[in-house]
Amino acid sequence: RAKVTLGQSVCFYEAGMDEKARWRRQIASDLRFAVERNEMHLLYQEQRSVLDQTLTGYEALLRWTHPLHGNIGPDDFIPIAEESGEIVRIGEWVLRTACLEAMHWPSDLKVAVNLSPVQLLKPDLPEVVTQILLDTGLPPRRLELEITETAIITEKVRALHSLRRIKALGVSVAMDDFGTGYSSLDTLHSFPFDKIKIDKSFLLQSETNDQSRAIVKAVLALGRTLSIPVLAEGVETKMQLALLVEEGCNEAQGYLFGRPASAPSLQQGSDTASSRRAKSAAKR
Ligand code: C2E
Ligand code: MG
Ligand code: MG
Ligand code: MG
Helix, strand or coil: CHHHHHHHHHHHHHHHHHHHHHHHHHHHHHHHHHCCCCCEEEEEEEEEECCCCCEEEEEEEEEEEECCCEEECHHHHHHHHHHHCCHHHHHHHHHHHHHHHHCCCCCCCEEEEECCHHHHCCCCHHHHHHHHHHHHCCCHHHEEEEECHHHHHHCHHHHHHHHHHHHHCCCEEEEEEECCCCCHHHHHHHCCCCEEEECHHHHHHCCCCHHHHHHHHHHHHHHHHHCCCEEECCCCCHHHHHHHHHCCCCEECCCCCCCCECHHHHHHHCCCHHHHHHHHHHHC
């Protein structure tokens, strides 16, 4: 009986794996045409200063509407695009689209774009960024690239070389999802990041979990010591914002201020005089 059970479970297990592998292959293949077929679009989420809550910029977040399966989240398809290498082309489209879009915004607002480790390790990334800035006309100081530590840990020398060349263009670099990696302190020490983004998991748990709250405070203290501005992700409640005010956090982003939204409603939602000028300019 054991044999039969074993046989069945092996069989079942393999069918499950097969199914998953087939799904990934299909998604990888569909991703090759997703940009050309206009299935991709960007949403933008506000980033605000904690002290006076003025808008400082927007983070571009990628969305994919699959023709058969509907919306697939970036956490689900980006790993597949990274594995196939397609993220390089998709990422270039994201960068170009975000820079183009940002040209319609008030000129004091930044656009933050997520960069995959795979993109960072392509030797021509600095040239690609330079070309996109030239083509779109976006001033380099208005672009911020968000990177996670994974890229830096696996290929430290190459990653840091690439980041230095990007910073030399005048583009700023933020460390994303801080606190979830393995050698955060070493990485911070090796490269002059312009911003630290505390991972949203710490903020989300900060009301119920003393340790998460302590980590938020510790990262803010670290940022102060190293003179690196800190942005907190995932701010959903006023209580979480109060903690950030009290601890001197520089910027915040989260559902409390706004969910990721499409570009048109974003222009309606803007709240500065220059945004109204930009809006009437965009209509012309
Ligand atoms: P991320 O860069 O850390 O982006 C923040 C994520 O948190 C976004 O999820 C955002 O929608 C979500 N978020 C923002 N505020 C809140 C909040 O108050 N509460 C909660 N619970 N969540 C909040 P999203 O859009 O699903 O993106 C997930 C991840 O996918 C991103 O994490 C980023 O790593 C990756 N990603 C998104 N767009 C791109 C892209 O264009 N290129 C690359 N390489 N990665 C991308
Ligand atoms: Mg990000
Ligand atoms: Mg993040
Ligand atoms: Mg993330």
